[in-house]
Amino acid sequence: MGNLESTLGLIIVLVTVALILVLSLKSWRAKHPPVFRSIPAIQRLRRALGLSVEEGTGIHISIGKASLLQPSSTSAFVRLATLHRLAQMSATSDQPPVSTSGDGSLAVLSQDVLIAAARESNTLQMYQSDHGQLSGVTPLSFVAGALNVVNDPRIKANILIGNFGPEAGYLSTASEQNDAFTLAASDSLSAQAVFYATASEPLIGEELYAVPGYLQYSPAHQSSLQTQDILRWVLAAAMIGGAILKMVGVI
Amino acid sequence: MKSPVAAFVAFFIGAIVLAGYFIPASPLQSIRSSILDWTVVLAGVAGLVAILNLVFGVHIKRIREKAPRTGFSWAVIITFFIVFIAGVIFGPTHPSIQKVVTYVQFPVEASLMAMLAITLAYASLRLLQRQRNWMGIVFFVSTLFFLVVNSGVFSFSSDVPLLRTLVSAAHQLPVGGARGILLGIALGSLATGVRILIGADRPYNN
Numbered sequence: 001m002g003n004l005e006s007t008l009g010l011i012i013v014l015v016t017v018a019l020i021l022v023l024s025l026k027s028w029r030a031k032h033p034p035v036f037r038s039i040p041a042i043q044r045l046r047r048a049l050g051l052s053v054e055e056g057t058g059i060h061i062s063i064g065k066a067s068l069l070q071p072s073s074t075s076a077f078v079r080l081a082t083l084h085r086l087a088q089m090s091a092t093s094d095q096p097p098v099s100t101s102g103d104g105s106l107a108v109l110s111q112d113v114l115i116a117a118a119r120e121s122n123t124l125q126m127y128q129s130d131h132g133q134l135s136g137v138t139p140l141s142f143v144a145g146a147l148n149v150v151n152d153p154r155i156k157a158n159i160l161i162g163n164f165g166p167e168a169g170y171l172s173t174a175s176e177q178n179d180a181f182t183l184a185a186s187d188s189l190s191a192q193a194v195f196y197a198t199a200s201e202p203l204i205g206e207e208l209y210a211v212p213g214y215l216q217y218s219p220a221h222q223s224s225l226q227t228q229d230i231l232r233w234v235l236a237a238a239m240i241g242g243a244i245l246k247m248v249g250v251i
Numbered sequence: 252m253k254s255p256v257a258a259f260v261a262f263f264i265g266a267i268v269l270a271g272y273f274i275p276a277s278p279l280q281s282i283r284s285s286i287l288d289w290t291v292v293l294a295g296v297a298g299l300v301a302i303l304n305l306v307f308g309v310h311i312k313r314i315r316e317k318a319p320r321t322g323f324s325w326a327v328i329i330t331f332f333i334v335f336i337a338g339v340i341f342g343p344t345h346p347s348i349q350k351v352v353t354y355v356q357f358p359v360e361a362s363l364m365a366m367l368a369i370t371l372a373y374a375s376l377r378l379l380q381r382q383r384n385w386m387g388i389v390f391f392v393s394t395l396f397f398l399v400v401n402s403g404v405f406s407f408s409s410d411v412p413l414l415r416t417l418v419s420a421a422h423q424l425p426v427g428g429a430r431g432i433l434l435g436i437a438l439g440s441l442a443t444g445v446r447i448l449i450g451a452d453r454p455y456n457n
Contacts, residue, residue, distance in 0.1 A: 006273045006274070006275070007273075009272075009273055010273045012441070013269065013273075013441070013445065016441055016442060016445045017445050017448070017449060020442065020445055020446060020449065020451070021449065024451070067294065068290075068294060069290060069291060069294055071440075072440075074439070074440035074441075074443040074444050074447075075436075075439075075440070075443075077443050077446075077447055077452055077454055078439070078443055080454040081452055081454070084454075103298070103301075104294065104295075104297045104298025104299065104300065104301035104302065105293070105294045105297035105298065105301075107297075107301035107304070108297045108300055108301055109454050111304075112454075113454060128312075129304060129307075129308030129309065129312060130308055130309040130312055130313075133304065133305060133308070133309050134298075134301035134302060134304065134305050135305070137298070137302070138356070138360065140359075140360040140363050140364070141360075143363075144363070145305075148323065166367060166371070167363070167364065167367055169367055169370055169371050169374065170363075170367065170370065173370055173374055176381075187436050187439075187440075189429055189432060189433070192432070194371060194374075196378075196382070196390055197371065197374045197375050197378050197390075198371070198374040200381055204432070205431075205432040205435040205436060206432075206435030206436055206438060206439040208436075208439065209436075209439030209440075209442065209443060210439075218451065218452075220446055220449075220451030220452065221446070221451075221452075224442035224443070224445070224446050224451075225442075227442050228435075228438045228439060228442050231438050231441070231442075232434075232435070232438055235434065235438070
């Protein structure tokens with residue numbers, strides 16, 4: 001990286017830190033409460049969770065196969081936050097949520113998250129070793145293992161959120177065939193296209209990162225969504241400005 | 252209670268790795284590279300722990316509880332122990348172990364990918380039933396359009412200047428769309444990374 005790129009990168013990170021901290025402040029949030037556009041899929045997810053708790057059916061959350069060592073690891077943290085929030089929201093259900101993943105470290109973290117959520121809701125005695133499982137270590141073995149959970153007749157909601165390849169189409173298709181609620185989101189373009197064709201509630205693009213914020217996980221999640229919006233406007237303005245300057249021959 | 256020590260260690264390590272990325276000072280680079288090496292080792296250990304949990308905590312538990320379809324669990328356990336013991340004795344680069352990968356795992360995965368093409372073709376046909384809105388129609392029409400454009404039907408367009416420009420423009424459309432989506436994902440990744448760095452998100456500290 002050149003000096004200019006390094007400096008620019010550092011400035012962007014520092015601006016993001018400052019924005020998230022300022023927008024998380026209680027006083028700021030009281031004056032400017034965050035307002036987000038509605039995402040119908042997430043509203044229906046809340047409804048599906050409520051139904052699952054009422055009926056005592058299970059929820060399966062598949063958090064994908066991205067390793068924490070890959071650049072796509074940030075989506076792994078979003079998935080863990082989502083898993084924690086969903087586990088909190090379904091704490092009163094007779095069936096604790098089950099999580100599947102395709103990476104060892106992610107599987108260990110998902111168990112930690114599920115145990116924490118069970119401890120918070122005093123349901124630790126319901127937690128079992130297969131609630132946070134590594135279903136396979138290669139993309140297709142992961143999907144084959146997760147299919148076993150998707151096809152469990154007790155599971156009535158499948159939330160596929162994370163880094164998947166096109167093979168995740170098997171999971172969404174099986175879920176739809178079982179008449180289960182299917183919300184699917186990925187940071188991979190090929191998986192997004194597959195989910196759009198095969199899942200009833202697909203999320204596109206950065207909507208994946210919005211899930212914890214929309215489920216009101218914490219003020220920091222909501223402020224980071226606002227920060228993303230601000231940065232998006234800045235980026236759009238910079239791109240349009242750059243195109244105009246290029247057209248008139250300034251750069 | 253969430254431990255402030257764990258949060259501090261995570262912040263400190265995260266800040267060093269991030270600083271090592273932006274500041275080209277050699278001591279910082281060597282610390283960063285050592286930390287990343289430790290991470291790789293830890294991730295390997297975590298992988299082994301998760302695999303042992305899959306065998307003992309999931310499949311042996313299923314057999315013990317007499318769950319339905321335990322045949323798959325038996326297959327997983329027996330195959331795991333055969334491959335694991337052979338891997339420990341001969342090493343992962345031994346030709347016999349490589350044959351397991353080449354002649355068992357690759358063909359099975361290739362056939363699953365082939366079946367996926369049929370599954371997805373069927374799902375595409377049902378797309379308009381599921382997504383009965385204008386976005387669904389746009390998705391369906393653009394899928395057909397780009398299938399035709401990329402099939403080579405317009406290969407004669409190189410002789411017709413106007414058609415060549417139109418086909419070239421059509422090829423640029425998905426690239427533009429993909430870049431837009433990837434920019435949104437990049438911003439999401441940045442915000443998530445920062446949230447973890449400042450300790451607002453602590454998946455390591457539950």
